[in-house]
Amino acid sequence: MSAERGNRTALISGASIAGPALAFWLHRYGYDVTVVEKAAEIRPGGQAVDFKGATHRSVLHRMGILDDVRAAQADSEDGVIVDAAGRVIATVPGEFSGGEIAVPRGDLARIIHQRTASTCEYLFGDTITALAETATGVEVTFRHAARRSFDLVIGADGIHSKVRGLAFGPEADHVRHLGYYYALADVEIGGGDEMYSEPGRMAATGGPKAPAFFVFASAPLTYDRDDVDQQKTLLAAAYRGGGWKIPQLLAGLPDAGEFYLDAITRVTVNRYTSGRIALVGDAAYGNTLGGFGTGLAIVGAYVLAGELLRAEGEHTLAYARYDTLMHGYAKVARGVNAGRLLAPTTRLGIAARNRLFSTAALFTPLMRLVDRFARDIDLPDYSQYLEPSSHHRPARSE
Structure with a gap:
């Protein structure tokens, strides 16, 4: 497949991490790419996301962004677990929360978007409302833009994927609630990276550059996902009567400009593809706070685009290979419930968690197992399927 033909078209829904990463590869392999994103711009801020091991580094290197990602790397210092009086009772090693390379999510999104902004079309402030597959493509209806047809449509729009809902069925059929919620809020009350736990709820301060972080046990809640004030009220109710610095954190919620609340959930689709439509990233194999989401997104985008290249655009064959490769690799996202560890x-469970973090004989084998999962894929080199004239097609430099 020539990287210069540009006669195949792909629509990607979602411009966080997986979407722009997939856009990068598909453009390199000759697709005309459009990315639609409901937000008005690339979202800044957010928690640090991390990469682990040679597999993740290899994909970042092949994208030409490894140095940029390392330059944006956030410090992965040890955190501490404290009691209600603020006394340190355990340590959370930086390698647990930060991986090998940790970078703020917003910075990573910006880096990848900059590599695709001049070569791919971005439709910000819009979303897909309907999909109709035909014999030759997919007819797409947008909320604002005119109706258009694409050869392929890929959902990279997160755990609450609109594409998955339209093509694979209701969210309730594919997203399992794991018994917890989490929240991020830019409430700064001083202090360093400290975590405090009470049965069923945890609160943490991330230092001067990181948002406050909350995890609490709860049955499914009913709320408007677009009503931030309502969500802040729910969070305050969940932490009412809490000790340590919780009253100070709650007092700062009304003025928190950046705020996000969601359930801790796991996506459970059996296949990541249907007809001409595919899923990548959290839309396909998401597990909230599971520690592998960003790595899975980067690898999944690389594999999906590479298989389309290898199959010369024959999506049926490419999608089958993608399903097989990623189903095995994404198994790590199917067995984690971060809520149980964090809250x-x-x-007794809190004491056992604290002991795990502070005991090298327990923590070190755990991290070795995590590293092995991150490497557990046969990562193909798809450059061999490019025509010679396409091998040196440079990524746009900044």
């Missing part, structure tokens, strides 16, 4: 529901 145990009993005091």
Whole structure:
């Protein structure tokens, strides 16, 4: 498949990490790419996301962004677990929360977007409202833009994927609630990276550059995902009566400009493709706070685009290979419930969690297992399928 033909078209829904990463590869392999994103711009801020091991580094290197990602790297210092009086009772090693390379999510999104902004079309402030597959493509209806047809449509729009809902069925059929919620809020009350736990709820201060972080146990809640004030009220109710610095954190919620609340969930689709439509990133194999989401997104985008290149655009064959490769690799996202680790529901569970972090004999084998999962894929080199004239097609430099 020539990287210069540009006669195949792809629509990607979502401009966080997986979407722009996939856009990068598809453009390199000759597709005319459009990315639609409901937000008005690339979203800044957010928690640090991380990469682990040679597999992740290899994909970043092949994208030409490894140095940029390392330059944006956030410090992965040890955090501490404290009691209600602020006394340190355990340590959270930086390698647990930061991986090998940790970078603020907004910075990573900006880096990848900059590599695709001049070569791919971005439709910000818009969303897909309907998909109709035909014999030759997919007819797409947007909320604002005119109706258009694409050869392929890919959902990279997160755990609450609109594409998955339209093509694979209701969210309730594919997203499992794991018994917890989490929230991020730019409430700064001083202090360093400290975490405090009570049965069923955890609160943490991330230092001067990181948002406050909350995890609490709860049955499914009913709320408007676009009503931030309502969500802040729910969070305050969940932490009412809490000790440590919780009253100060709650007092700062009304003025928090950046705020996000969502359930801790796991996506459970059996296949990541249907007809001409595919899913990548959290839309396909998301597991909230599971520690592998960004790595899975980067690898999944690389594999999906590479298989389309290898199959010379024959999506049926490419999608089958993508399903097989990523189903095995994404298994790590199917067995984690971060809520249980971060907010145990009993005091005994909290004590056991603290001991895990502070005991090298327990923590070191755990991290080795995590690293092995990050490497557990046969990562093909798709450059061999490019025509010679396309091998040296440079990525846009900044």
